[in-house]
Amino acid sequence: MQDLKGKVAFITGGASGIGLAMAEAFGREGMSVMLADIEADALALAVDGLRAKQIRAEGYVTDVTRKDALRAAALETIARFGKVHLVCNNAGVGAGGVLGAFPDRDWDWVLDVNLKGVVFGMEIFAPLIASHGEGGHFVNTASMAGWVSPPGMEPYCATKFAVVAMSEGWAAQLAPRNIGVSILCPGFVKTRIHESRRNRPQGYGPDDRTPPPADAPPSPVLSGISVEPVAARVVEAVKGNELYIFTHPEFKDAVAARFAKAMAAFDAAAESPALKGWRDRPSPMAALTANPVVFE
Numbered sequence: 399m400q401d402l403k404g405k406v407a408f409i410t411g412g413a414s415g416i417g418l419a420m421a422e423a424f425g426r427e428g429m430s431v432m433l434a435d436i437e438a439d440a441l442a443l444a445v446d447g448l449r450a451k452q453i454r455a456e457g458y459v460t461d462v463t464r465k466d467a468l469r470a471a472a473l474e475t476i477a478r479f480g481k482v483h484l485v486c487n488n489a490g491v492g493a494g495g496v497l498g499a500f501p502d503r504d505w506d507w508v509l510d511v512n513l514k515g516v517v518f519g520m521e522i523f524a525p526l527i528a529s530h531g532e533g534g535h536f537v538n539t540a541s542m543a544g545w546v547s548p549p550g551m552e553p554y555c556a557t558k559f560a561v562v563a564m565s566e567g568w569a570a571q572l573a574p575r576n577i578g579v580s581i582l583c584p585g586f587v588k589t590r591i592h593e594s595r596r597n598r599p600q601g602y603g604p605d606d607r608t609p610p611p612a613d614a615p616p617s618p619v620l621s622g623i624s625v626e627p628v629a630a631r632v633v634e635a636v637k638g639n640e641l642y643i644f645t646h647p648e649f650k651d652a653v654a655a656r657f658a659k660a661m662a663a664f665d666a667a668a669e670s671p672a673l674k675g676w677r678d679r680p681s682p683m684a685a686l687t688a689n690p691v692v693f694e
């Protein structure tokens with residue numbers, strides 16, 4: 399999507415942090431923006447703030463874990479603005495912990511918001527964008543935690559690796575319909591993600607995890623980069639139809655180290671006596687991609 403002016407963006411998690419910054423950045427490009435968020439007060443403030451900057455903005459309170467609620471937000475956007483061209487599946491929560499000490503209900507919460515919220519966003523909006531024939535774009539917010547997995551971040555990493563993987567497939571499915579997909583993968587950004595429990599719905603039961611000790615170090619999120627350059631990079635990437643959006647080049651070595659370990663493991667397989675006789679087979683990737691599944 400090179401020409402953003404006059405088009406419509408829908409942004410989940412738009413009341414705060416990276417989502418709000420993307421709303422402002424796309425608004426400055428001349429787009430109308432619909433912010434969708436679970437946090438009503440912050441949402442109202444965010445919409446007022448954008449309007450004060452002469453950005454055409456609306457807000458809709460929704461919970462991305464509820465497909466019916468997200469669909470209602472989509473329909474309201476079309477009722478207000480006519481069409482949707484750009485969707486940022488961005489709402490997310492951060493949580494993690496020691497193996498065995500992370501409550502089952504928190505697993506459900508993190509998977510529902512970070513993973514299923516993105517799936518629902520794709521399922522609801524892909525047909526809506528395809529139907530107007532003007533093309534469009536999805537920005538799915540993953541993380542550097544979709545590429546490296548520090549211990550203690552397993553629930554979060556599970557969702558972010560999933561967003562990277564799913565989005566790669568969706569990008570191929572949607573390309574023939576002139577719909578791009580970008581995967582936003584930031585490192586630490588100074589937002590309120592470390593206070594995600596403020597938005598943990600009551601339906602997940604009481605928040606009975608062991609609270610962090612009083613002398614715990616401050617969240618690394620607080621030393622992150624600010625949201626504006628992240629949003630500016632997203633605008634560049636949408637215009638350039640870039641699949642991966644990195645904002646923290648300093649993570650490159652860690653990602654390279656992970657891939658280097660994987661390559662070494664392939665080398666070990668190639669040398670393995672256990673696999674003797676099964677090694678020199680042709681790659682099945684050509685067959686797997688010969689008849690690609692395309693979104694219809």
Ligand SMILES: NC(=O)c1ccc[n+]([C@@H]2O[C@H](COP(=O)([O-])OP(=O)(O)OC[C@H]3O[C@@H](n4cnc5c(N)ncnc54)[C@H](O)[C@@H]3O)[C@@H](O)[C@H]2O)c1
Nearest residue numbers: 411414415416436437461462489490541586587589590591
């Ligand atoms: N801040 C970072 O360091 C960082 C790094 C990598 C990726 N991310 C990702 O960026 C995205 C945005 O997070 P952020 O850092 O701006 O944090 P944030 O807490 O400032 O914003 C997240 C927004 O999502 C909303 N939200 C939470 N649960 C929701 C739900 N069920 N339905 C609708 N909205 C909901 C919140 O109300 C909030 O406005 C998330 O997907 C996060 O995982 C953040």
